[in-house]
Amino acid sequence: MISNKSYEELLEYLTKTDLLAIERTKLANKRTLLSYIRTAFSLLIASVGIIEFFENNLFITVGFILIPISFVFLIIGIIRFSQSQKTIEKIIDYRNDLK
Numbered sequence: 001m002i003s004n005k006s007y008e009e010l011l012e013y014l015t016k017t018d019l020l021a022i023e024r025t026k027l028a029n030k031r032t033l034l035s036y037i038r039t040a041f042s043l044l045i046a047s048v049g050i051i052e053f054f055e056n057n058l059f060i061t062v063g064f065i066l067i068p069i070s071f072v073f074l075i076i077g078i079i080r081f082s083q084s085q086k087t088i089e090k091i092i093d094y095r096n097d098l099k
Helices: 007-013 016-053 057-098
Strands: none
16 A cells, blocks of 8 residues: 555545556556666676686676676665655655645
């Protein structure tokens, strides 16, 4: 649900359009987190593939460089998700306080 309040309590303050907009925003935030996770895993798998299949030291070095980069992508995605989630909750609370 949107916050600790029940759906009926939120209906007093927010219109259905507002509730749907909030839900769309939350879903977009989750979708963005999933894309960061997908990118991190893709980089990790690519790096393992490069290390495993190439014998050239340059390619192996690139493969080992991509491993920490994949974890950086994962951490950035989690941080951005948390920040966006906090912002969304602040907006919901602010909007509820106005009414």
